[in-house]
Amino acid sequence: MNLIFKNKNARRGLLAGLLLLLPFSASAEWILDSDASDITFTTVKKETVAEISNFRGLTGSVDTRGNASIAIPLSKVDTKIPVRDERMRTLLFETTKFAEARVTAQIDADQLKALQPGETTTLETNITLALRNVEHQEPARLQVTALNDDRILVTTVEPIVINASDYQLLKGIEKLREVAGLDSISPVVPVTVRLLFEEK
Numbered sequence: 001m002n003l004i005f006k007n008k009n010a011r012r013g014l015l016a017g018l019l020l021l022l023p024f025s026a027s028a029e030w031i032l033d034s035d036a037s038d039i040t041f042t043t044v045k046k047e048t049v050a051e052i053s054n055f056r057g058l059t060g061s062v063d064t065r066g067n068a069s070i071a072i073p074l075s076k077v078d079t080k081i082p083v084r085d086e087r088m089r090t091l092l093f094e095t096t097k098f099a100e101a102r103v104t105a106q107i108d109a110d111q112l113k114a115l116q117p118g119e120t121t122t123l124e125t126n127i128t129l130a131l132r133n134v135e136h137q138e139p140a141r142l143q144v145t146a147l148n149d150d151r152i153l154v155t156t157v158e159p160i161v162i163n164a165s166d167y168q169l170l171k172g173i174e175k176l177r178e179v180a181g182l183d184s185i186s187p188v189v190p191v192t193v194r195l196l197f198e199e200k
Contacts, residue, residue, distance in 0.1 A: 029109070030152060030197035032060040032070065037195045039072060041162070044186040045177075053079040062197060066109035070195070072101040087179060092172035094132070101131040105140070115146035122157060131167045138162065142193075150199035159190035 040054040055077055060070035074093040079085050089095045105127040115121060123142045128135055141157040164170055164187035177185045 029064045029199060030062040030112075031200050032058060033151075033196040033198055034058055037193075039191060039193050041189050041191045042159075043189060045180075045182050045184065047184055047186075051079065053077060058195070060103075060195070062107065062109070062112070064109055066107045066112075068103075068105045068107055070103040072103065074098065074100055084180075087176055091175040091179065092169060094172070098132050101129065104128045104130070107142075112144060112146075112152060115144065115152070117146050117148050120145045127160070129162070129167070132169070134167045136166045152197050152199075154193065154195040154197065156192045159192050162189045162191055163187060164189065 034057060037058050038054045038056050039058065040052060042050050042052050044050050055072050055074075057073045057076040058070055060068070062068045075089055075095045077085055077088050077093070079088065105125050107123055107125055111121060111123070121144050123144055125140055125142065126137045127140045128137050138160050140160050143155050143157050145153045145155075147153055164173055170187060173185050173187055176182075
């Protein structure tokens with residue numbers, strides 16, 4: 001079907017509209033469902049006491065080329081204890097200086113598109129975590145499951161082990177230890193993810 005516009009302004013408006021649509025369709029194929037996604041991490045104090053916390057309010061996407069990006073608002077840390085949340089924001093993450101962390105990865109977009117509802121595949125990749133102006137790569141094994149309604153669920157097959165020393169967090173951990181009166185807080189932190197994406 002041919003569309004003929006005699007009015008130059010109409011033609012220009014159509015072209016402008018198409019140009020606006022092109023970057024979106026090319027840049028974001030899957031959008032993260034923030035309400036259904038979280039990142040969970042386990043801290044160990046006194047050598048044997050494990051505590052589970054998480055981050056919510058995540059945003060992110062996977063584009064048509066398989067470029068994945070997740071923004072983690074550090075102020076949204078949730079340890080289930082408000083005073084501890086505040087200490088982590090101020091003493092560890094210093095959220096007034098570093099508002100968010102960012103995770104990026106390159107994955108096989110064609111492999112995702114080929115999944116049928118109910119099918120699962122495992123991806124082995126390296127993620128890049130940017131935290132406190134420091135970037136470091138971490139190996140990750142991820143399970144991807146295709147759900148109904150054009151959604152995919154991404155979870156960790158095994159925890160991603162983060163070492164605080166790689167991200168200049170040791171001083172913050174020491175401050176937390178002192179203010180809480182603890183003998184020790186482990187600098188090694190296992191992290192798991194549950195990320196739900198919806199195709200757009």
